[in-house]
Amino acid sequence: MSYTICYLLLCLFTADVVTYDCMDGWTRFGDSCYYFGRNDVTFNDAQQFCEHFHCNLVNIETQTEMAFLRSYLSELKAPTHWIGLTDELIEDVWKLYPSEVNAPFLDWYPGEPNQGNGANCAAIYETFGYHWIDEPCAHHHRAICETPIETDAIVG
Numbered sequence: 467m468s469y470t471i472c473y474l475l476l477c478l479f480t481a482d483v484v485t486y487d488c489m490d491g492w493t494r495f496g497d498s499c500y501y502f503g504r505n506d507v508t509f510n511d512a513q514q515f516c517e518h519f520h521c522n523l524v525n526i527e528t529q530t531e532m533a534f535l536r537s538y539l540s541e542l543k544a545p546t547h548w549i550g551l552t553d554e555l556i557e558d559v560w561k562l563y564p565s566e567v568n569a570p571f572l573d574w575y576p577g578e579p580n581q582g583n584g585a586n587c588a589a590i591y592e593t594f595g596y597h598w599i600d601e602p603c604a605h606h607h608r609a610i611c612e613t614p615i616e617t618d619a620i621v622g
Contacts, residue, residue: 489519494615495534500524502542503609504552509587509601512548513564513608521613524564525562531617532573535610536596544592544606551598553579560588574598 523600579600587603
């Protein structure tokens with residue numbers, strides 16, 4: 467009995483906590499990993515590109531997350547990127563894509579969105595200070611993919 471207790475205590479104190487990190491080529495911020503695409507594609511093709519990695523276009527949910535993306539994109543000097551945001555179902559009701567949850571945070575460039583029914587997808591533009599503009603979904607921009615980081619696990 468005492469050996470069993472000692473063994474259990476030894477396992478408990480020598481167990482390692484494993485923190486999962488992002489895949490090579492991905493960037494970690496908070497509880498997510500981000501991949502910044504290098505090819506210009508349509509909105510739907512950008513989402514399919516992200517799905518290849520078992521994730522979606524980025525859903526920007528806070529000012530803090532947007533500040534990270536703005537800083538990172540300005541370092542990349544990348545001109546335009548799709549984000550997971552659309553008003554395709556109801557004009558001027560912007561929802562996260564593909565979940566269709568109302569966007570909890572918006573970062574439109576002043577005067578945006580301004581293209582009406584012809585522009586149902588959102589993109590981040592360098593020339594607009596890395597704020598959002600509405601764009602026709604058939605235009606071509608790079609994808610920003612986001613996936614949650616795996617939760618910590620105890621191994622031992």
